[in-house]
Amino acid sequence: MPSQLMIRSPLSSGPRDRIAEGRGLVLRERGRTVVLYLEGARCALEELPPVGQSAGNDRERLLGIGPDAWLLVAEGGATASPGLNSDRFEVALDQSHAWTRLGISGPSAPAVLAKGCVLDLDSQQFPPGACAVTGFARMRVVLWRPAEHLRYDLLVGRSYALSLWEWLSEAALEFRCEEVKPCRHFLQRTN
Amino acid sequence: MQRYSIFSLLRNAVSYHRNWPEAWRSPDPKPSYQVVIIGGGGHGLATAYYLAKEHGITDVAVLEKGWLGGGNTGRNTTNVRSNYILEKNQRFYEFSLKLWEGLSRDLNFNVMFSQRGVLITAHFDPQTQALLRRGNGMRVIGSDAVFLTREEVQRKVPVLDFSPTARFPITGAFLQPRAGVARHDAVAWGFARAADARGVDIIQNCEVTGIRVERGRAVGVETTRGFIAAKKIGIAVAGHTSHVAGMAGLRLPIESHLLQAMVTEPIKPFLQVSLSFGAGHFYTSQTDKGELVMGGDLDGYNSYAQRGNLPMIEHVAAAAVTVMPSIARLRIMRHWAGIMDMTMDGTPIIAKTPVDGLYIDGGWCYGGFKATPGSGWVFAYTIARDRPHELNEPFGLERFARGYTIDERGVGPYPALH
Amino acid sequence: MNEQPFRNETGGLIDRARPVRFVFNGRRYWGWDGDTLASALLANGVRIVGRSFKYHRPRGVFGLGAEEPNALVQLGLGGRSEPNSRATQIEIFDGLVAESQNCWPSVRFDLGAATGLFSRLLPAGFYYKTFMWPPRWWMRYERPIRAMAGMGRCADAPDPERYEHRHAHCDVAVVGGGPAGIAAALAAGASGARVCLVDEGARLGGMLLSTGEQMDEGPALDWVAEAETELQALPNLRILTRATVFGYYDDNQLGIVERVADHRAPAPGEPRQRVWHLHARQVVLATGAHERSIAFGDNDLPGVMLASAARGYANRYAVRPGRAAVMFTNNDTAYGAALDLQRSGVAVTALVDLRAEPPTVLASRLAAAGIELIPGSAAVHATGGREVRAVAISRIDEAGVPLGIPREIPCDLLCISGGWNPAVHLHAQARGKPVYDPAIAAFLPGNPVQAERSAGAARGRASLGACIADGAAAGAAAAAAAGFQLKPAPLVTRAAIADDGTGQTPLRAIWRIVPAGGRKRKRFVDLQNDVTDEDIALAVREGYRSVEHVKRYTTLGMGTDQGKTSNTVGFAHIAAALGGDIAAVGTTSFRPPYVPVALGALAGMEGGKHFLPNRRTAMHEWHLGAGALMLQSGPWLRPQCYLRPGESIDEAVRREAIGVRNGVGLVDVSTLGKLELFGPDAVEFLERVYINRWRSLRVDRCRYGVMLREDGIVFDDGTTTRIGNTHFFMTTTTGQAPLVARRLDYCRSVLWPELDLRIVNVTEQWAGMTIAGPDSRRVLARVVEKLDVSSEALPYMGYGTGTIGGISVRVFRISFSGDLAYEIYAPAGFGTAIWERLMQAGAEFGIAPYGIDALNTLRVEKGHVAGGELDGRVTADDLGLGRMIKPDGDFIGRRSLSRPGLRDPARWQLVGLMPEDRNTPVPPGAKLVDGKSDRYLGEITSTAWSPVLRLPIALGLLSGGRSRHGERLYATSPLAGRHVPVIVGSSTFVDPEGKRLHA
Amino acid sequence: MLIPCPHCGQRPHSEFTYGGDATLRRPSDPALAADEEWLDYLYLRDNPRGLHREFWHHTLGCERWIEVRRDTLTHRIEGASATGARRGTRT
Ligand SMILES: Cc1cc2nc3c(=O)[nH]c(=O)nc-3n(C[C@H](O)[C@H](O)[C@H](O)COP(=O)(O)OP(=O)(O)OC[C@H]3O[C@@H](n4cnc5c(N)ncnc54)[C@H](O)[C@@H]3O)c2cc1C
Numbered sequence A: 001m002p003s004q005l006m007i008r009s010p011l012s013s014g015p016r017d018r019i020a021e022g023r024g025l026v027l028r029e030r031g032r033t034v035v036l037y038l039e040g041a042r043c044a045l046e047e048l049p050p051v052g053q054s055a056g057n058d059r060e061r062l063l064g065i066g067p068d069a070w071l072l073v074a075e076g077g078a079t080a081s082p083g084l085n086s087d088r089f090e091v092a093l094d095q096s097h098a099w100t101r102l103g104i105s106g107p108s109a110p111a112v113l114a115k116g117c118v119l120d121l122d123s124q125q126f127p128p129g130a131c132a133v134t135g136f137a138r139m140r141v142v143l144w145r146p147a148e149h150l151r152y153d154l155l156v157g158r159s160y161a162l163s164l165w166e167w168l169s170e171a172a173l174e175f176r177c178e179e180v181k182p183c184r185h186f187l188q189r190t191n
Numbered sequence B: 001m002q003r004y005s006i007f008s009l010l011r012n013a014v015s016y017h018r019n020w021p022e023a024w025r026s027p028d029p030k031p032s033y034q035v036v037i038i039g040g041g042g043h044g045l046a047t048a049y050y051l052a053k054e055h056g057i058t059d060v061a062v063l064e065k066g067w068l069g070g071g072n073t074g075r076n077t078t079n080v081r082s083n084y085i086l087e088k089n090q091r092f093y094e095f096s097l098k099l100w101e102g103l104s105r106d107l108n109f110n111v112m113f114s115q116r117g118v119l120i121t122a123h124f125d126p127q128t129q130a131l132l133r134r135g136n137g138m139r140v141i142g143s144d145a146v147f148l149t150r151e152e153v154q155r156k157v158p159v160l161d162f163s164p165t166a167r168f169p170i171t172g173a174f175l176q177p178r179a180g181v182a183r184h185d186a187v188a189w190g191f192a193r194a195a196d197a198r199g200v201d202i203i204q205n206c207e208v209t210g211i212r213v214e215r216g217r218a219v220g221v222e223t224t225r226g227f228i229a230a231k232k233i234g235i236a237v238a239g240h241t242s243h244v245a246g247m248a249g250l251r252l253p254i255e256s257h258l259l260q261a262m263v264t265e266p267i268k269p270f271l272q273v274s275l276s277f278g279a280g281h282f283y284t285s286q287t288d289k290g291e292l293v294m295g296g297d298l299d300g301y302n303s304y305a306q307r308g309n310l311p312m313i314e315h316v317a318a319a320a321v322t323v324m325p326s327i328a329r330l331r332i333m334r335h336w337a338g339i340m341d342m343t344m345d346g347t348p349i350i351a352k353t354p355v356d357g358l359y360i361d362g363g364w365c366y367g368g369f370k371a372t373p374g375s376g377w378v379f380a381y382t383i384a385r386d387r388p389h390e391l392n393e394p395f396g397l398e399r400f401a402r403g404y405t406i407d408e409r410g411v412g413p414y415p416a417l418h
Numbered sequence C: 001m002n003e004q005p006f007r008n009e010t011g012g013l014i015d016r017a018r019p020v021r022f023v024f025n026g027r028r029y030w031g032w033d034g035d036t037l038a039s040a041l042l043a044n045g046v047r048i049v050g051r052s053f054k055y056h057r058p059r060g061v062f063g064l065g066a067e068e069p070n071a072l073v074q075l076g077l078g079g080r081s082e083p084n085s086r087a088t089q090i091e092i093f094d095g096l097v098a099e100s101q102n103c104w105p106s107v108r109f110d111l112g113a114a115t116g117l118f119s120r121l122l123p124a125g126f127y128y129k130t131f132m133w134p135p136r137w138w139m140r141y142e143r144p145i146r147a148m149a150g151m152g153r154c155a156d157a158p159d160p161e162r163y164e165h166r167h168a169h170c171d172v173a174v175v176g177g178g179p180a181g182i183a184a185a186l187a188a189g190a191s192g193a194r195v196c197l198v199d200e201g202a203r204l205g206g207m208l209l210s211t212g213e214q215m216d217e218g219p220a221l222d223w224v225a226e227a228e229t230e231l232q233a234l235p236n237l238r239i240l241t242r243a244t245v246f247g248y249y250d251d252n253q254l255g256i257v258e259r260v261a262d263h264r265a266p267a268p269g270e271p272r273q274r275v276w277h278l279h280a281r282q283v284v285l286a287t288g289a290h291e292r293s294i295a296f297g298d299n300d301l302p303g304v305m306l307a308s309a310a311r312g313y314a315n316r317y318a319v320r321p322g323r324a325a326v327m328f329t330n331n332d333t334a335y336g337a338a339l340d341l342q343r344s345g346v347a348v349t350a351l352v353d354l355r356a357e358p359p360t361v362l363a364s365r366l367a368a369a370g371i372e373l374i375p376g377s378a379a380v381h382a383t384g385g386r387e388v389r390a391v392a393i394s395r396i397d398e399a400g401v402p403l404g405i406p407r408e409i410p411c412d413l414l415c416i417s418g419g420w421n422p423a424v425h426l427h428a429q430a431r432g433k434p435v436y437d438p439a440i441a442a443f444l445p446g447n448p449v450q451a452e453r454s455a456g457a458a459r460g461r462a463s464l465g466a467c468i469a470d471g472a473a474a475g476a477a478a479a480a481a482a483g484f485q486l487k488p489a490p491l492v493t494r495a496a497i498a499d500d501g502t503g504q505t506p507l508r509a510i511w512r513i514v515p516a517g518g519r520k521r522k523r524f525v526d527l528q529n530d531v532t533d534e535d536i537a538l539a540v541r542e543g544y545r546s547v548e549h550v551k552r553y554t555t556l557g558m559g560t561d562q563g564k565t566s567n568t569v570g571f572a573h574i575a576a577a578l579g580g581d582i583a584a585v586g587t588t589s590f591r592p593p594y595v596p597v598a599l600g601a602l603a604g605m606e607g608g609k610h611f612l613p614n615r616r617t618a619m620h621e622w623h624l625g626a627g628a629l630m631l632q633s634g635p636w637l638r639p640q641c642y643l644r645p646g647e648s649i650d651e652a653v654r655r656e657a658i659g660v661r662n663g664v665g666l667v668d669v670s671t672l673g674k675l676e677l678f679g680p681d682a683v684e685f686l687e688r689v690y691i692n693r694w695r696s697l698r699v700d701r702c703r704y705g706v707m708l709r710e711d712g713i714v715f716d717d718g719t720t721t722r723i724g725n726t727h728f729f730m731t732t733t734t735g736q737a738p739l740v741a742r743r744l745d746y747c748r749s750v751l752w753p754e755l756d757l758r759i760v761n762v763t764e765q766w767a768g769m770t771i772a773g774p775d776s777r778r779v780l781a782r783v784v785e786k787l788d789v790s791s792e793a794l795p796y797m798g799y800g801t802g803t804i805g806g807i808s809v810r811v812f813r814i815s816f817s818g819d820l821a822y823e824i825y826a827p828a829g830f831g832t833a834i835w836e837r838l839m840q841a842g843a844e845f846g847i848a849p850y851g852i853d854a855l856n857t858l859r860v861e862k863g864h865v866a867g868g869e870l871d872g873r874v875t876a877d878d879l880g881l882g883r884m885i886k887p888d889g890d891f892i893g894r895r896s897l898s899r900p901g902l903r904d905p906a907r908w909q910l911v912g913l914m915p916e917d918r919n920t921p922v923p924p925g926a927k928l929v930d931g932k933s934d935r936y937l938g939e940i941t942s943t944a945w946s947p948v949l950r951l952p953i954a955l956g957l958l959s960g961g962r963s964r965h966g967e968r969l970y971a972t973s974p975l976a977g978r979h980v981p982v983i984v985g986s987s988t989f990v991d992p993e994g995k996r997l998h999a
Numbered sequence D: 001m002l003i004p005c006p007h008c009g010q011r012p013h014s015e016f017t018y019g020g021d022a023t024l025r026r027p028s029d030p031a032l033a034a035d036e037e038w039l040d041y042l043y044l045r046d047n048p049r050g051l052h053r054e055f056w057h058h059t060l061g062c063e064r065w066i067e068v069r070r071d072t073l074t075h076r077i078e079g080a081s082a083t084g085a086r087r088g089t090r091t
């Protein structure tokens, strides 16, 4: 049954993804992403990408995030069923709501990422298809490179999403990055 | 000992300061002593001083592997306070604080104890309540503490961030007015000179490499300058406590961890209190020379490397500019680290050991500078009488086995968290 | 208008098409683009730039770059004001404002200089010997002492500029863009290695920018330009200029501060400075050398300058740093400086060489230029009031002691060269141990510990040719060590320089010129901190013999320059005073940073707003819209209460709490940690980590559990639910959530790897909300589908799933507040929608959201423990939870419980407290005393106003508390000036039988 | 300091949480352990100057506990290995 309730992103209250653009840079939320947490492979490990690598295409990608753990990231409505046989794992948990997915692309993308990420993002070291779980501005993120040239996708825990978005927007200021679509801005109040 | 005063300074000025005597002698070690203290930091030297002064025991040698005060005494951020949470600590540190108040005159060496107050900012309710519990306890036992309103804090420390966009809005602060800072090197030198004047042999560049134990009794130490016999041996080597105690076959509830510190370039008077940030790990005070001395949290892993690293320095810097946004352009001039003897409950050990005639003063974590006179005093007592004073009775080794740990932070047997 | 009296018409690396206007000490001046503040001031004839630290003596520009001890200025205004800025490294730009510091009322006339009158009373360490009387007066003496000390002033407003960090990786990092560094980069770059070349200057060239040396093919700077073009063409090469490597850390990580926009306004969004974390596989240190000073009388007067600096001002900036100069050297390098100065229009009258037989080539060059050579002699002192006017020269004996009556030579510029110290700082930071080389009387890099090698002047190489060859070899070796195939780098081989036979004659290592009975004048070793040779001698005399003691007693090398020009000289003085050699004295430890680095730069983006990232729950925005006051709670932002117009916080909290007790309320509990456990051994695992039983828990039932640390102390509490036979859902407290997750994982993977279970942290997936109060069931029943919420179907501690608005939710009948309540977990994206549904459905029951303060009130009333009580020192028994401990079987912490200290009847136990007058609030954070001694018996851990009892209540921990019910004590808060009689009682104030829960 | 996570590769230590001495062995049945044995496990540490076997949790990474062999004087790391018999060994 299709939900009557509205799904909300931690970044924008509207139905549309939040997007910001700058010189050689597009920073965008990628809502409607399905994330499946998989652990305990019942199949041969060789069939699955090891930590640091991924398999699949840009619609559906399996990321090796731990010695025995994967994330399946797929595009689609949040309730779409993933195209992977989850019986092949001891644990298969829908974690779509746990993560917020962002895409950052364009020639300036590596420079913005390098402000918060210690990984060597050089194309030799981190080619399309590579993935990593790492610290980014003190937040845990899953970072990977889809096949598309100069694009990086990342997942961050939903509760951190706005903090990360604000961090990235500020880091991208020197590329004159600005929000493209009008979307209600979030007040931050701490007392 | 030639007394120091404005008059002796004047007198010596006439002779172009050519006639100042040595602050302490540099004798060769004798073959045996009544008491040997291992470690020429503040604690070892204070212990020797009080052994001589309070107990008349002057046949004492302090053995230092390098130069006096080159350990944590020479690299600490010099906060002296007694604002502890637990009563046993409050009483001990208050005793020490009282000794500090008369120390310069007692030693005839200006240790520059500046009672400018130690202030901890309050931000959130649970944290404020914890500060109140702490301060009220101190007041009950007769120490000093006050709680300031936001406005009072602003008057006292205007450089804090009181803007509406402050990352951590300040709701008040906890202040111990009698607390303050002192000149760390002077503490080592002052105790050394005063101990020397009472006959204690201070021997530098003399590393203890073994402790000789015969039939359960310590009888002397092997050193890089030969064997030295002793009736009693006191260990006061801070970050190296496990190592030295290990020479007598002891294993201790201690891990060695790094604590970093740094100084900015000197500036004109800017900060009138010693400041602790209540919502994170950051604290700072300004020296008389003008630098801001800053520190943060432990690095958090066992280490004897005694040097700094970038992530922690950056984190402390971030806290500094978050708390005081106007200091962003102030520059760090030097950063370093010390090896902390972290115990399993975050509280020191000043005690007898299972080996007769062997005593330990260690486990000072990042807080032993303020204890220097107090621990020297009770450690001397413990060595002289072969039993602890009531102030250090709770700081024995058996507290772990018996379940009487003194856990200020309430984090349990995880030294890195204390 | 643009008159710069000491500037030459031609020459230099400045752009005369671009005049730059700046203000110094309130006066306007002109300089050229390419100038530093120091060069521009010298061009304008400004000689007194600052005042010294201790004696407030006038000081001028002494050096050329990072080594500068004297010319420190207050730069910029307002939030951009920067103290202690080295004029030698400030590139001027239009509108620059700077002023002298540490002087009042002005730099030319400074009242602080009065200290100089008493300077005999102020030897090193004088403050240790006085100010002890009257007792406790130190604080009063301290105030004026502090005011005299310090140097510049901190800004008085927040810095408006941004800072950031950046990570980078390379195969070979080359530090230093002088000839050695350039050659290294060329050699390494040719191999295809990823190379990063870093230099602190505004452009590449290093010393060549100031020496104007020649190669066989032409000016060396042409070669530099060609090399730069070639380097820039390499795809794998990055050049960072205006970038100082300030620290060399473990695993070959370099900390670099890049001055992005110190010399110009930053572009929008651009940082002022950027700190790079460069991860290098191999490092070449081509950091050059620092010229050092010689101690002689009044060697600090403005006009006394390092020879290499004077040469640099002449060549690089076309500035004549004086009208008439005398050179004083102990080595060859000052000869070139003399010739260059002469060529640039400074009248160099004499060159005084400590060596009796200087090299003849050099002597004849001087002769050709008409400069008198005075060998075997020394400058004994400089004369002049505020500036050098003349220098007194004497012949010296074997030991360096001046003989006879000195001859005075007038001059306004006195150039000194005491030889060169290789810049071994980074090598030493990388744990290398510098070794003393008597041939150049300096410390050279020792054996590298990390993957690094030094080259060029940094390794004591003197001639340009040797530096280039050395750099190239180091670059090639580094690339090879990083696994690259070497390829020839033609530019390196083309850089041929005919050997002119200079630089081979050893220096004469004398650094202290003391005439017999020469006590009148001060001989400075450390210019910044005013440390003299006498201070060092005094320290040694008083027994401060270790080099570290001398440093700390005299403050030698402890200034912002960290002794770059003074340390080795000082060590030599120590050696002399001890009668030993420098090698035995050793060095003080080199520590980062190599040059001081701004706190803002080190903080990067983390300073301020982004300091520790905040976490927000799924309903965050809703809370804001509903007027919630948000509180920081660890990383989380949580509603404290929802303020209605005109309400105070206390009123709001009461209203919310009463609303729950009497009707229904809704609270966000998303911040609780949530773990799912899967596997046949999950239940066994729970048995081992919790103090209570789990095997008996039926599916669809929840249970409250307590975990201990291994030392027997309560670690965390929460509920765990069996949602399938081998599938559990655990919640933890907000604060401990990450710790619990880590520690459980430790138990599983380290302690009991044999157990077959998996633990997944699902905290982020679920939004959590509790609907509580007598009406909560009715509200829930209206929205939830596919779940029977009747008490029979879903009893207290029951669990079920249902849907709300078509979204499946997990419903737990659990209560923290003590009322009928349900915890509802929904996929976070639907959190707000479901929250709104509940609010709508509850409207007719008067549902209201409540915050953590009301939640706290309710749980205190119920006697449930939380943060204040769970202080990391209590046992389960202290909290009255001892009966939960299962009779048998091990669990974490059990073994520790039998220790006497954990069973001591005097332990602090949980109690409830009420004011005796049933009216006066119990002071928060009070201690519990009996009024008879100066001990306290316990403390107040939580306070609240009870909505049911309608009076103030409190929880506390009290020694032997459970046996003291009914006793009268005082809750005393000296901090608040309050002392309230209280009656000890049970910690459960409402519904001790749990009727509400089971309703 | 870089820690070679056996799963993720070299990462800065700031991604990790320290877990202490890895040579400790929890008594298999603590109830049977003598007081001294328990004290030993709970509180006493070798705290060596030199090679140390220690646990680290890759908190901002794979979230696994790993065992690292590191020199406490120099911070040189000799190697690292995974913990947990079952982890990642299945085929
Ligand atoms: C960065 C930092 C900040 C700190 N901040 C504060 C603070 O603000 N307030 C506070 O109260 N405390 C602080 N401390 C803690 C305080 O510095 C120490 O607890 C205290 O100085 C310890 O004094 P000590 O005499 O026991 O040890 P040390 O001063 O370390 O002296 C021990 C001596 O033993 C010598 N030694 C070691 N092994 C041997 C051997 N085998 N043979 C001979 N000699 C040996 C060492 O060389 C050393 O000189 C801080 C510490 C650090 C590192």
Ligand SMILES: NC(=O)c1ccc[n+]([C@@H]2O[C@H](COP(=O)([O-])OP(=O)(O)OC[C@H]3O[C@@H](n4cnc5c(N)ncnc54)[C@H](O)[C@@H]3O)[C@@H](O)[C@H]2O)c1
Pocket: C175, C176, C177, C178, C179, C180, C181, C182, C198, C199, C200, C201, C205, C206, C207, C208, C243, C244, C245, C246, C286, C287, C288, C289, C333, C420, C423, C426, C455, C456, C457, C458, C460, C461, C462, C463, C464, C465, C467, C594
């Ligand atoms: N006796 C000597 O040692 C001596 C004396 C005078 C001149 N020289 C001449 O000096 C030149 C030496 O060439 P070289 O390349 O070895 O040294 P150099 O002094 O020419 O270059 C060193 C460069 O490193 C930079 N640098 C130093 N520390 C840095 C840091 N931490 N971060 C970033 N940059 C840093 C400096 O700014 C400088 O540009 C030769 O031309 C030589 O003839 C040598």
Ligand SMILES: Cc1cc2nc3c(=O)[nH]c(=O)nc-3n(C[C@H](O)[C@H](O)[C@H](O)COP(=O)(O)O)c2cc1C
Pocket: B074, B075, B076, B077, B078, B184, B263, B287, B289, B291, B293, B333, B334, B335, B336, B337, C548, C557, C558, C559, C562, C588, C589, C591
């Ligand atoms: C309170 C205090 C103030 C300091 N002030 C300075 C200073 O003004 N200049 C300086 O170079 N170092 C200063 N230091 C740092 C010392 O130079 C030195 O780094 C520290 O004592 C550790 O010793 P080490 O670096 O030799 O290992 C200070 C240290 C402390 C503890």
Ligand SMILES: [Zn+2]
Pocket: D005, D006, D007, D008, D009, D058, D061, D062, D063, D064
């Ligand atoms: Zn990992």
